[in-house]
Amino acid sequence: MSMATTVTKAETLVGRRLRRKEDPRLITGTATYVDDIQMPGMHYAAILRSPHAAARIRSLNVQPALDHPGVAAVFTGADVAGVGPVPCGASLPGLRVPAHSVLARDRVYFVGHPVAVVVATDRYVAADALDLIEVEYQPLPAVANPEKALEPGAPAVHPEWPDNLAFTYHQEGGEPDRAFAEADVVVRQRIISQRLIPTAMETRGVVADYRGAEKSLTIYSSTQIPHLMRSLVAQMLGLAENRLRVITPEVGGGFGSKLNVYAEEALMGFVAMKIGKPVKWIESRRENFQCTIHGRGHVDYYEIAARKDGAVLGLRLKLIQDLGAYHQLLTPAIPTLSVLMMPGLYKFRNVSADILGVFTNCVPTDAYRGAGRPEATHGVERMMDLLAAELRMDPAELRLLNFIGADEFPYATATGLSYDSGNYAEPLKKALDLVDYHRLREQQQQAKASGRLVGIGISTYGEICAFGPSPATPAGGWESATVKIEPSGAVTVMTGASPHGQGEETTFAQIAADELGVPIEDVIVVHGDTAIVQYGIGTFGSRGTAVGGPAVYYALQDLKAKILKFGELLLESSDVTFSGGVCTCNRTGKTVTLAQIAAASYRAMKLPPNTEPGLVATHFWEPPNFAFPFGAHIVVSEVDPETGQVEIKRYVAVDDCGKIINPLLVDGQVHGGVVQGLGQALFEQAVYDQDGQLVTGELMDYAVPKATMVPWIESDHTTTPSPVNPLGVKGVGEAGTIGCSPAVVNSVVDALGHLGVRHLDMPLTPEKLWKLIQAGGQA
Amino acid sequence: MKRRITLKINGKVYSHEVEPRMLLIHYLREVVGFTGPHIGCETSICGACTVALDEKIVKSCTMLAVQADGREVLTIEGLASNGTLHPVQEAFWNEHALQCGFCTPGMIMASKQLLERNPRPTDEQIRHALEGNLCRCTGYQHIVNAVRTAASRMGA
Numbered sequence: 001m002s003m004a005t006t007v008t009k010a011e012t013l014v015g016r017r018l019r020r021k022e023d024p025r026l027i028t029g030t031a032t033y034v035d036d037i038q039m040p041g042m043h044y045a046a047i048l049r050s051p052h053a054a055a056r057i058r059s060l061n062v063q064p065a066l067d068h069p070g071v072a073a074v075f076t077g078a079d080v081a082g083v084g085p086v087p088c089g090a091s092l093p094g095l096r097v098p099a100h101s102v103l104a105r106d107r108v109y110f111v112g113h114p115v116a117v118v119v120a121t122d123r124y125v126a127a128d129a130l131d132l133i134e135v136e137y138q139p140l141p142a143v144a145n146p147e148k149a150l151e152p153g154a155p156a157v158h159p160e161w162p163d164n165l166a167f168t169y170h171q172e173g174g175e176p177d178r179a180f181a182e183a184d185v186v187v188r189q190r191i192i193s194q195r196l197i198p199t200a201m202e203t204r205g206v207v208a209d210y211r212g213a214e215k216s217l218t219i220y221s222s223t224q225i226p227h228l229m230r231s232l233v234a235q236m237l238g239l240a241e242n243r244l245r246v247i248t249p250e251v252g253g254g255f256g257s258k259l260n261v262y263a264e265e266a267l268m269g270f271v272a273m274k275i276g277k278p279v280k281w282i283e284s285r286r287e288n289f290q291c292t293i294h295g296r297g298h299v300d301y302y303e304i305a306a307r308k309d310g311a312v313l314g315l316r317l318k319l320i321q322d323l324g325a326y327h328q329l330l331t332p333a334i335p336t337l338s339v340l341m342m343p344g345l346y347k348f349r350n351v352s353a354d355i356l357g358v359f360t361n362c363v364p365t366d367a368y369r370g371a372g373r374p375e376a377t378h379g380v381e382r383m384m385d386l387l388a389a390e391l392r393m394d395p396a397e398l399r400l401l402n403f404i405g406a407d408e409f410p411y412a413t414a415t416g417l418s419y420d421s422g423n424y425a426e427p428l429k430k431a432l433d434l435v436d437y438h439r440l441r442e443q444q445q446q447a448k449a450s451g452r453l454v455g456i457g458i459s460t461y462g463e464i465c466a467f468g469p470s471p472a473t474p475a476g477g478w479e480s481a482t483v484k485i486e487p488s489g490a491v492t493v494m495t496g497a498s499p500h501g502q503g504e505e506t507t508f509a510q511i512a513a514d515e516l517g518v519p520i521e522d523v524i525v526v527h528g529d530t531a532i533v534q535y536g537i538g539t540f541g542s543r544g545t546a547v548g549g550p551a552v553y554y555a556l557q558d559l560k561a562k563i564l565k566f567g568e569l570l571l572e573s574s575d576v577t578f579s580g581g582v583c584t585c586n587r588t589g590k591t592v593t594l595a596q597i598a599a600a601s602y603r604a605m606k607l608p609p610n611t612e613p614g615l616v617a618t619h620f621w622e623p624p625n626f627a628f629p630f631g632a633h634i635v636v637s638e639v640d641p642e643t644g645q646v647e648i649k650r651y652v653a654v655d656d657c658g659k660i661i662n663p664l665l666v667d668g669q670v671h672g673g674v675v676q677g678l679g680q681a682l683f684e685q686a687v688y689d690q691d692g693q694l695v696t697g698e699l700m701d702y703a704v705p706k707a708t709m710v711p712w713i714e715s716d717h718t719t720t721p722s723p724v725n726p727l728g729v730k731g732v733g734e735a736g737t738i739g740c741s742p743a744v745v746n747s748v749v750d751a752l753g754h755l756g757v758r759h760l761d762m763p764l765t766p767e768k769l770w771k772l773i774q775a776g777g778q779a
Numbered sequence: 780m781k782r783r784i785t786l787k788i789n790g791k792v793y794s795h796e797v798e799p800r801m802l803l804i805h806y807l808r809e810v811v812g813f814t815g816p817h818i819g820c821e822t823s824i825c826g827a828c829t830v831a832l833d834e835k836i837v838k839s840c841t842m843l844a845v846q847a848d849g850r851e852v853l854t855i856e857g858l859a860s861n862g863t864l865h866p867v868q869e870a871f872w873n874e875h876a877l878q879c880g881f882c883t884p885g886m887i888m889a890s891k892q893l894l895e896r897n898p899r900p901t902d903e904q905i906r907h908a909l910e911g912n913l914c915r916c917t918g919y920q921h922i923v924n925a926v927r928t929a930a931s932r933m934g935a
Binding site for chain 1: 798800801805808809813814815816817818819820821822824825827854855856858859864868871872873875877878879880881882883884887902905906907909910912913914915916917918919920921922923
């Protein structure tokens, strides 16, 4: 034990713009994604998929494929009868859940529906053999549009439910009928949030490896939820859960599309168990577009009621959700999130919502970045602008008039939520200052007077995130952490969240290094392997830091208490402080380092009273509430009357995500989120034709924003800590996407308002706007 | 009928019998073991598979391995020398120009070529040069920052 001066840390790591710990492997090409895994004897799977949106399978002959040299096996729907259905984790009263086999039995329900799997020694051979399978389909009428699917006589997606309704759902709060009856003004609008294709740059992929003698299966999958996937796939395959190990290697983006359990995950497990060799399946981009979930898919009918002074009284919504042909993990739950958030940041005391969940012959929709909240925000923010136009009020003033007050938190909404904390006027005022709003309006008038189509759009969004209290979530809503201090003093954090690009290997190391007073280099963060990491929930719904972070924090508090006990023992004192990575006796000034304490705790020559050897702590943290970030985005856009092209002249985002652990990473989340919102506003749309063919079936046809297509984003913040967790953090993964699309559309409607345009549906393609301008604003 | 190809990859000579239909990206990743370049679309749109062929970047997912016979390939794995990162790699790290990292190897290769051709690009020129490389995570802003800072570092 050495004498040392008291170490005081000059500043904390939390709050600093630190570059990421995960990057060295990613910038050198040495990270391991699923497709990078090779194993001795590995086979490759290719999947035959339906070219029809609806058809009966008359006959299926796989023999020519089986006869092809290099083919090890072919499996069809009949072979996988013992594999359990693809799970739907959401439940709603009266929900109709179609049987969802991992391979089609006698009928296919959407283009891309898996029909058979070929397993070969080589990926080229597997693809060759796929072409040799003979299938006779009897095409059936299909329906790809949710409103058409509701019409009498529409083709039934599932013959047992001719109305194509999977569920209806009603929620209301306050007295909406009275509010509408007493209103001075009621504005109505049909608003579409079109189907989008998530398009993670890495498609899905699975490697499965079965050890027969141990009856143990290892599945490597590009997923956001390794533990939940293990539980569900073990059920599907009839495996004991402790015989299935799920490893999530590097994941090349998810955005919700990998918050799921897919047929292929169980199917590859089945194949590996059958052939006794490791098998790999890597989704092609075409498969990714056809078979991985899509997002959004709303047709919304809104009504807003207000007094003539602008005070909002009520909001009504009829929400038609295009579900696709099946329920994936959370499909029917997503539109209920839209309903929860339909009041946005405003004092709507009277709301009413009806959801019609509609089957179509399309791939299922499910969670895509924002998952229900971008749709809700787009709706309420468009309606606020429509109301402002109706009342000839400034859209910023209308919003400031109707915000929930900063002194009203926690605020109980008409949809049953409790907003945790907020000051909604603050980011809007900051954004208005940043753009110099009044001057900007004058400049806009001058530009318009000279014939230019310049618009200003405002969106103020609120978001429900940090999912979430367990009673309010389909699986548990907690998150777990284990912190281990090794005998040398090195620190390992194991998080049940499964980050895939968000940067928690860095932010959780910042938290741990601060709490323990050690250099960040001494901390590593481990995740994504069910054999190493304690059970966890995963990364989605902007919960990684907001729920996973507090779990790490509380595990560290437990460890610090134990460190202190060992410090007291080693310093033979009851007056000891742990700070800056050392325990110090406050009377003598003697110190012991964390490494000395760690060594002593494992050597265990002496133990403090009632204390076990070792320095390991695990904490499962159950959040008491969601967290509710918010913000204001302002867009200045100009439409070229010659081409219909929208140019974003200025994009200002002021986001409040509570306390910020690493501003550099928050900037990255905001930028990426905004650009995904911009993709919906201006470029992207999953297009099915009337027969259910996916027209946008490749990246050649689906417009993911390129570097030249997106503006410079001016990002700023206000900081309103969340009282829900000890870190004061909220969540920022989806905020940009949620705030963006209404700001863009409001700006373009504003640019074309003098032509009589009061609403535009996304995406605002040049073709759409050019036609509108040519027609003098008449759609 | 397999064909023998001999080529230099990241400074070292490799020779293999390959099927004429084998894509260069599969050869690099699965035969030689350079898994840095990724497959993101198979249609030359996303650029995750970008490598340099005789010092000019190509999309290796739409090129055959036999077309690279006798030529020289540089992948992301060959960029750092003696453990020192290339300035573009360093800048991507410092500026947080990546999140999931899947597009990054291709993005860095394209950025490197831009700076070799135009050591002082404007932001607009940077965006134009990266038009063949999709990123779904970053919104490109930090990538533009990274290329700009790499340019000033390399010019210094």
